[in-house]
Amino acid sequence: MTEKFARAERCPVCSSPRLRSHKKGTFDYALLKKDQIKITDSEYGKVWDLSECRDCGHIFADPCPRPEFIFSLYSQVEDPAYDEEAEGRSRNFLGILANLEKLLPARGRLFDVGAATGILLRLARERGWSAEGIEASEWAVAFAAENYAIRLNQGFFEEAPLAPSSYQAVTMVDFIEHTPMPREAMAKANKILAPGGILCLVTPDIHSRAARLAGMRWWHLRPGHLAYFSLPSLRKLLSEAGFEIVKRKKYAWTFSAYYVLSRIRTFGPLIKNRRAASFLKRIRLKLALGDSFEIYAKKSPGS
Ligand SMILES: [Zn+2]
Numbered sequence: 001m002t003e004k005f006a007r008a009e010r011c012p013v014c015s016s017p018r019l020r021s022h023k024k025g026t027f028d029y030a031l032l033k034k035d036q037i038k039i040t041d042s043e044y045g046k047v048w049d050l051s052e053c054r055d056c057g058h059i060f061a062d063p064c065p066r067p068e069f070i071f072s073l074y075s076q077v078e079d080p081a082y083d084e085e086a087e088g089r090s091r092n093f094l095g096i097l098a099n100l101e102k103l104l105p106a107r108g109r110l111f112d113v114g115a116a117t118g119i120l121l122r123l124a125r126e127r128g129w130s131a132e133g134i135e136a137s138e139w140a141v142a143f144a145a146e147n148y149a150i151r152l153n154q155g156f157f158e159e160a161p162l163a164p165s166s167y168q169a170v171t172m173v174d175f176i177e178h179t180p181m182p183r184e185a186m187a188k189a190n191k192i193l194a195p196g197g198i199l200c201l202v203t204p205d206i207h208s209r210a211a212r213l214a215g216m217r218w219w220h221l222r223p224g225h226l227a228y229f230s231l232p233s234l235r236k237l238l239s240e241a242g243f244e245i246v247k248r249k250k251y252a253w254t255f256s257a258y259y260v261l262s263r264i265r266t267f268g269p270l271i272k273n274r275r276a277a278s279f280l281k282r283i284r285l286k287l288a289l290g291d292s293f294e295i296y297a298k299k300s301p302g303s
Contacts, residue, residue: 003066003154004030004065004066005029005030005063005064005065005069005297006063006064006066007029007052007062007063007064008051008062008064009059010065011053011055011056011060012058012059012060012180012181012182012183012227013053013056013182013183013236013237013240014053014056014058014233014236014240015139016053016054016055016056017151018053018054018055019051019052019053019054019062020051020052020054020165021049021050021052022050022051023047023049023050023147023188024049025047025048025049025050025268026045026046026047026053026216026233027043027046027047027048027058027223027225028063028074029048029049031064032073032223033073033092034066034073034076034078035077035250036075036149036211036222036224037070037073037074037077037178037222037223037228037240038077038078038079038082038224038291039082039116039174039224040079040081040082040085041222041223041224042219042303043200043223044076044217044218044219044220045217045218045221045222046221046223047061047214047221047222047223047225048061048062048063048064048223048226049062049063050059050062050228053233056232056236057230057232057233058097058227058228058229058230058233058236059206059227059228059229059230059233060221060226060227060228060303061180061226061227062124064180064226065180065226066180067156067158067180067181069204070180070226071136071156072239074132074136074137074156075137075138076137076138076142076176077136077137077139077156078081078137078139079080079116079137079139079140082116082117082120082140083143084199084281085115085146086095086117086119086121089119090119092173092251092297093119093120093123093126093173094123096120096171096173096200096202096225096294097127097129098122099200099247099296100128100171100198100200100296102106103179103198103298104168104169104196104197104198105247105294106168106261107127107128107129107168108129108130108167108168108169108194109129109130109131109132109166109168110124110129110131110132110167110171111128111132111133111162111166111167111170111171111172111192112124112131112132112133112134112170112171112267113133113134113157113170113172113175113179113185113189113297114134114136114157114175115133115134115135115140115144115152116135116137116140117140117143117144117147117148118133118135118140118144118148118150118152120133120171120173121133121148121150121152122148122150123256129169132152132153133150133155133217134152134153134155134156134157135152135153135154136154136155136156137161138154140152140214140242141154141227147172147271155177156177157182157185157188158179158184158185159187160188160233161236162188162191162192163169163192164191164192165191165192165193165194165195166192166194167192167193167194167197168193168196168197168198169193169197169199170192170193170197170198170200171191171199171200171203172189172199172202172203173200173202173245174201174202174203175183175203176201176227176229177204177220177224177225177226177227177228177229177239178224178225178226179202179226179227180226180228182237183237184238186206186238186240186243187241188244190242190243190299193299194299195247195297195299195301196299197294197299198297198298198299199243199248199297199298199299200294200295200296201234201238201291201293201295201296201297202236202251202290202292202295203229203292203293204220204225204228204292204293205229205230205231205290205291205292205293206220206229206230207230207231208229208291208292209290209291210290211291215271218291220291220292227276229293234293234295237295238295239246241301241303242265242300242303243297243298243299243300244297244298244300245295245296245297246296246297246298247294247295247296248286248293248294248295250291250293250294251292251293252290252291258277258281265270
């Protein structure tokens with residue numbers, strides 16, 4: 001093992017030292033490459049060596065990549081396929097914005113963590129929010145600037161200098177399972193929220209029915225995911241960071257039929273046909289798999 005990775009002595013969520021081995025890894029993480037951690041990677045079933053916390057049930061990569069190593073890899077990620085699904089992703093993000101607007105007295109400043117190509121920010125601005133965000137990938141930051149005239153901060157949320165108590169809303173869609181520092185990320189989200197501000201968090205649910213049925217073929221088991229949350233570990237993470245859950249639902253993904261079929265090897269010949277591909281890209285599928293949490297949590301008074 002090199003110094004790129006570190007063994008955990010304590011649970012990254014609740015700090016308990018009572019850890020046990022959960023699953024043996026199924027890929028050689030010593031050779032981890034940037035293409036294995038991009039959003040649209042399809043290396044399902046590839047997991048790190050996983051440990052489980054006996055107290056909060058959190059499941060996480062152990063050894064875990066050190067922040068400086070994984071952050072440097074994320075800054076180099078390029079993922080042109082991500083924005084091809086902008087329309088489907090927009091539908092999901094509009095649902096999130098509508099929920100935030102119901103939970104808050106007014107639209108104010110919103111901060112998106114792991115903003116990718118800025119799709120959520122663009123929609124938020126159209127709806128009257130003052131929206132900003134941060135993204136690690138230099139490619140995604142350049143893409144957002146060129147295509148949407150959106151200027152994202154390039155860097156890592158956990159270490160970014162951001163003004164405290166400044167935002168009414170923080171969004172973290174598919175972010176927390178990628179960071180080796182979930183407690184620090186959550187504390188930072190709490191710190192930058194104004195009193196009464198709301199965090200929206202979306203992350204896969206390892207206890208979901210879809211996860212149990214799919215076993216090792218669950219599509220969230222992939223090299224980019226360093227952590228697998230369940231309701232008890234998420235509750236712990238949020239309450240320790242000074243949040244109170246105010247709304248919880250299951251996240252439904254919207255993708256094109258092309259995207260879904262391109263994830264499945266059997267359909268290779270079909271999606272390579274240009275006419276078929278163009279047709280499939282126009283069909284929207286809403287996947288109500290119920291295997292991700294969509295949680296809204298309010299900054300607790302005095303936190
Ligand atoms: Zn724990």
